[in-house]
Amino acid sequence: MERCNQTLAPSGQQCQQRMEVGDFYSSRANISYNTSLVLQDAQPDDAGVYQLTVQGLDVARTMQITLILQGTFSPLFLSSNPAHAHLNQTALLSFSLRTPSSGWDFIHITWELISSPKNRRILTYTLDGCTGKAWNWWEQSCTVSQEVDRSYRQRAGVRPNGTLALRDVRDEDAGTYLVTVRAPDGLACVGVNLSVSREMLAAEWPSILSIIQIAAAGVVLCFLALILGEHMFWRGDKLEKTPGGTCHQSQPPPGDDSG
Template identity: 70%
Template sequence: MERCNQSSGGSDQWCQRKVEVVDLYKPRASVSQGASLVLQDAHPDDAGVYQLMVQTLDMVHTTQVTLILQGTFSPFFLSSSPAHAHPNQTAQLSFSLQPPSSSWDFICITWELISSPRNLPILNYTLDGCQGEAQDWWRRSCRTSWEVAELYRQRVDVEPNGTLKLREVQDEDTGTYLVTVRAPEGLACVAVNLSMSRAERQK
C-alpha cells in the first residue's frame, strides 16, 4: 500500500509505503518497487489464478494473473502441443500425461481459458476409485464424472483421456487454455494454445 502526497512547492511527491504479507507467505513473498508480486521457491500448490486489486480514492480496478509452473514439479509428467481448428469446426485440445505409478486411484482434470479478459472455467473431469491395470492410464476401471460450465454446455465434450473437444470454434475461442491435473501425489498444469486456420481445407 502506498499513500502519496504532493510537496508544498508542488514539484515533488513523496509516498509512504506499507507492505503486509499474510503469515502463510511471509518467508517467500514480497513486493517489488513496481508493485509486482515476487514469490520465491515456487511449488505446485502455487499454480493457479491470482487476483490483483488496485484501489485509489476514486477508483477500484481488479485483474487476474495466472501462474503456470514450467518443468517437472510433481511425481507425474505433463506436456502438450498446440491445437488448430477451422472456423465452425471442432477443435481437440489434448495433453500427454504420465502418472507416477500404475496404482493411482484418483485424478481430477480441469480445463479453463486463460487468455480472455478474465479466466473462463470450462470443464472438470474426474476419474475416481480406479482399479486394475491398463497400458493407457485412462483405460483403467474408474468411476468417471464431469461438469461443464454453463457457457460451454452446448459446445464441449471430453474424451476418456481428458482431451477437450470444442465444437463450432469461433475467433473468440482462440488463445491459451490451461489444463490442470490433480492427484493424491501432486499437481501439474500446462498450457495449450488454440489457433484458427482460415485457409480452405483440401477436399
C-alpha cells in the same frame, strides 16, 4: 501505498507504504519495487490463478494472473502441442500425461481459457476410485464424472483421455488454454494454444472442383447443341421429304440447264 506526494512525477513520488501478508505466505511472499508479487520457494500447490486488485482515487481495476510451474518438483509430467481449427469446426486440445506409477486412485483434470480478460473455466473431468492396472492411465476402472460450465454446455466435451473437444469454433475461442492435472503424485499444468482460421478446408475443394467441371461440361454441351442446330437448319434448306417420309437430295427439273 498511501498518501503519495501529488506534486512529484509518478516515478518520483514519495508514499507511505504498508504491506500485510497472510500467515500461510508470511515467510515466502513479498512485493518488489514495481509492486510485483515475489513468491519464493514455489511449491506445487502455488500453481493456479491469482487475482490482483488495484484501487486509487480515480482507478479501480481487477485482473487475474495464472501461475504455471515447471520443473522436477512434481512426478507428473505434462506436455502439449498447439491446436488449430477452422471456423465452425471442432477443435481438439490434447495433452500428454505421464504418471510415475500405475497405482493411483484418482485424477482430476480442469480446462480453462486463460487468455481472455477473465479466466473462464470450461470443464472439470474426474476419474475417482480407480482400481487395477492398465496400459493407458485413462483405461483403468474408475468412477467417471465431468462438470461443464453453463456457457459451454452446448459446445464443450471431454474425451476419455482428457482431450478437450470444442465444437462450433468461433473467433473468440482462439487463445491460450490451461489444463491442470491433480493426482496423488502431485499437480502439473501446461498451456495449449488454439488458433482459429477462416480458410477453406482442403476437404471442400473436391466438391467445388466437381461443380466447376459439371458447369464446364454443361457449357460445352450447349455449344455443341448450337452447332448441331445450325447444321440441321442449313441442311433443311437443301433437303425435301418424299411422300414416304424419307429425305433425298432435291434435283433440278428435267431440261433445266440453270444448275
